[in-house]
Amino acid sequence: MGHQHVHDENATRKICLSIASPKGLAHYFIANTNRNDQPKSLPNIRMSSSSKGTFISKNIDAVLLDFYEGWTFIVKFFRELFRGRPEFQEIIKQCYQIGYKSLPLISLTGFITGMVFTKQSRPSLMEFGATSWLPSLVSIAIVRALAPLITSLISAGRVGSSIGAELGSMRVTEQIDAMEVSAVNPFKFLVVTRVIATTISIPILSFYCAFVGLMGSFLDVTLNEETNIIAFFKSAFEQITFLDINSALIKALAYGFTIGMVGCYKGYNASNGTQGVGRAANSAVVLSMFLIFIEEVAIVQVTNWFR
């Protein structure tokens, strides 16, 4: 591909110019993100690496371009969210797929986590003769941190990849184009419904996971110390504040939104045939896990200001 090189040089020049002036950058983005026209402009920029200097500047530009495209995708989501008739049936179907079908895995993981965490914490507390603190210690860990994180990481794997693969294969087999030419808005039917479904389901799953985790912990506590379920939950919730519940909810909402959005974004913009489907699924998982960790740190930081 000899001629592609010429194209790349032009692109680089444009990019250098554009980085020099922020307004130019905006223009460059706008000129290059018309999906229909230039879906291939990005790989072009990435591929060539004639010299190290342009390679780095191209990579920076590609990252910025990714950000911009992601951002327009999110903006489009909110625009479509409030437009036209909502697809209730599809939302319910997706909630069932995403939420209900995840229950066995979440139950198992939550239960084991609660039980193991209790077992592992007991020796340390025993040294101080403070095993009676076990329920509240475990519940703080589970409600504040573990439940939302476990739920969302599992869902990123299970749900994120399936959304990425499903929309990706719809894209490469032209099913999305088929919706568009039949005068149906595929973004509204596919993306909006799935993002709503993950944003609703993952908080519910996450509270369910906390509950199951506490049950796991309870099992271990009754087997080792004397307690009954009422006493256990009473002491478990002693230390849990409104802020904890709130921040757990906000986290789970953010993670759910992220998983849906990333899966849809990767799938909806898939290309290059069957290979692209696998890549969409894979990168949906990686990117959403990465974003979940970043959000976790940010939300914990903000929550701690309120404590």
Place this chain on the structure above:
Amino acid sequence: MKSNPEIETVSGFEGGNVISIRDLYKSFGDLHVLRGVNLEVEKGQNVVVLGRSGTGKSVLIKIISGLLKPDRGSVKVLGQEVGDLDEKELRELRKRIGFSFQNSALYDSMTVRENLEFPLVRNVSNLSRKEINSSVEEVLESVGLLSAINQSPAELSGGQRKRIGIARTLIMNPEIMLYDEPTAGLDPTTCIEINQLINEVKEKYNTSSILITHDLTCAKMTGDRLAMLLDGKFVQQGTFEEVFSSDDERIKSFYDYNFTENQV
């Protein structure tokens, strides 16, 4: 209709044609796919677009339906300039166009019935359950596949998928049909059945159509007029006999290839 081999555009410059394309250019990066395409489709006409694979036939009909944007040139469909339409106007126009995809593009998470209902319930408001069912059954009847109504696309053969794909567009009563390689990948008998179906659709639904193919049997059976896409332009238009009586080597080799190797 007379045509001169050297003239790229024939027939109907006076307007009133359902599709009218002038001087259309489209490239992807450095790949110049369409370079000055002119095409007119009269009402009630079946125009067959011939060309080797990779010449931009699919790109052409994607531009007509607004899936891709042209770089330059005018594309008028039912009197409207496609590039100038806003989202809502484009949606209205698309309700009048049927698009049959090369690989049928059936929604594989839905049954045949749901596939057909999908565009209908979203584009026509306030339909009763009974009206929906009767429309679905009617179009399935016209493609001869009423028995497949509760099957899922994965259970259907290639020819059946094609029929369902066509039925899904017919349910909106389109004025224009765009067929992308309707017979590709099918056995000869099924090919002929699909060709007959295309002719029946034209009669029954009064459609004008563009039909992409590299299968000359299909072109001969269904085309009122043929147009040969070569190197980004239509080099030859006319009836089957007119096109293939051409002295152009490329057209000759296309003909020979098709009738000796019997399509790819």
